[in-house]
Amino acid sequence: MNLMMTLMLATMIPMILIIFNHLAPKTNPDMEKLSPYECGFSPLENARLPLSIQFFLIAIFFLLFDLEIALLLPIPWALNISMTTTTWMLLLILLLTLGLAYEWNQGALDWTK
Template sequence: MMFLFASMLLMISLILMMLPLITSQTPKADREAVSPFECGFDPKNTSRTPFSLQFFLIAVIFLIFDVEIALLLPMPLIISNFNNINTLLLIVLFIFILLLGLYYEWLNGALNWTI
């Protein structure tokens, strides 16, 4: 009885493992479907084309300010828990440094996206 149950279980598991191989249909692969998609790159050109520096700068600025927003979100809780002037001055200095960096990027033209 136990041998019959084990053999049925083995046959069912083998059928279930072979089922995707039997029923799968291979779609016709065209050039667009098999080409890799990379943001900012044309996959049909040579790989020696230069990378867009403006795209890179915008991505780096986004990452920097994204991390800074994560640091700015708990600031109201910090102010409510610590009511001393040093904490408030530290937060104002932090925001001032962020604005100074943004102004520097603006003056250097990293925020100008020209086509």
């Protein structure tokens, strides 16, 4: 019975969504909606305009801390294996904290320059 209900739901939900899509009113897009959007930069201007280094710095910080989360997420499940995992986790957190403190001390995070 569970398999039958699952198959029914798996076919009914997409069918309902298709019906809603056809019943929804059509939109009339204007030129602004049809123009490409390039992260806040106009794609019709000169492509050689200089960009702010802070934009790239924030992107690098995001990647570093995203990587930190990806590496530290399985740590609670791995803690019962060995003490080496805890040591690597603490070393990674310490290294990232020291790097963040260095960047902060150098003024790279100051947006008002």
